[in-house]
Amino acid sequence: MNNMSELKEQQSFSNPLAKELIHALLKEKRAERRFKMVRFILWFSLILFFTWIAFNAHYITPSLDGDYVALIRLNGIIEPGSDFSAENVIPALKQAFSDDHAKGIILDINSGGGTPVQASIMYDAIMTLKQKHHKKITVVGEDFLASGAYYVAVAADQIYVNPNTITGSIGVIMKGFGFTELLSKLGIERRVYMSGDAKDRMDPFLPQNKSDIDKANQMLSEVQENFNRSVLNARGNKLHADPATLFNGDFWSGTTALKLGLVDGLGNLMDVMDKEYKVSHYRDYTPSPNFLNKVTGSLGTSLATFVNKLR
Secondary structure, three states: OHHHHHHHHHHHHHHHHHHHHHHHHHHHHHHHHHHHHHHHHHHHHHHHHHHHHHHHOOOOOOOOOOOOEEEEEEEOOEOOOOOEOHHHHHHHHHHHHHOOOOOOEEEEEEEOOEOHHHHHHHHHHHHHHHHHHOOOEEEEEEEEEEOHHHHHHOOOOEEEEOOOOEEEOOOOOOOOOOOOOHHHHHOOOOOOOOOOOOOOOOOOOOOOOHHHHHHHHHHHHHHHHHHHHHHHHHHHHHOOOOHHHHOOOOEEOHHHHHHHOOOOEEOOHHHHHHHHHOOOOEEEOOOOHHHHHHHHHHHHHHHHHHHHHHO
16 A cells, blocks of 8 residues: 555656656747748748849949940740740830930840740830830840741841851741551550531641641741731841742841841940940849749748648
C-alpha cells in the first residue's frame, strides 16, 4: 500500500511538470518556426524589391545638354504572352512617346518574327502614336529583322540594320505534319465526333484534300495581302524593287536590304543615336513584366513549399 501511494504521489508530481516542459518546448518550436517564416519573407521581399528596381528603373545618363532618346529593346518570338507581344510592348510605347524630354524613340529589334496578329496590332499602335505625338521613331535591327519583326519595323520613320542583319522575309507560312498511316500501323482506332462538315479541316490524321489546300491558300493570301499593304503604305517610294521580288517571302543581308529599299541605312544603336538625334544617352523603356511575373510566381511557390515544410 505504501509503495502504491508513493507511486501515485510521484505521478501526480511528475505529470504537471512533464506537461509544462512539453508545453514550453512546443512554444519554443513555434517561435522558431515563426522566426524562420518572417526571415524567409523578409529576404524574398528584399530580393524582389531590388529585382523590381533593377528592371524598372529607367536608365538616364545625363549628357552635357541633357538630351536623350527613349529606347525600347524588343527581342525574341512575337507571340501572345511573350516579351515581344502587344500587351507588353504597347504600354512601353505609350510611355516612350509621352516622354516630353525625349528627342525621339528608338526600337532596338532582334527577332525573326512571329504571329501576324500581334505584329499588326503593334504596327497600328506605332502609326497611331506617331500621329498623336508627332515624334520621330527609328528602328535598329540586330541579328534578325524578319517577317513579323519587319512588319513592326516598317511603322517607324527610319530603319537601320547591320550589314549582316537577316532582313525581310515578307511573307506568311503555315506548317504542319501528316500522320495518315501512323494509327493503322500502331493498331489504333481514332474516333471523332463533330457538328459541321469543316470542323476537322486540316486534320493531320486525314489525307490532304483540295478543299483544305484551297482554304489554307486563301487564308495565307489574305494575311500576305495585309502585310504587303502595310509595307507599301509605310515605305511607299522608298522601295527600289518590284513587289514580286520584295513580297515573295525571301530574306536578305542588311547590305542587300538597303539596295532594295527595305531599310534606310546601315548602323548600330550608337550610330543611329548620334546621326538621327545628336545624342549619346537614352532612357530605357524596355518592358519587363514577364520577368517580374516569373519572379513573383517563384516567390509564391517557394513560400508555399516553405510553409508546407513547417507544418
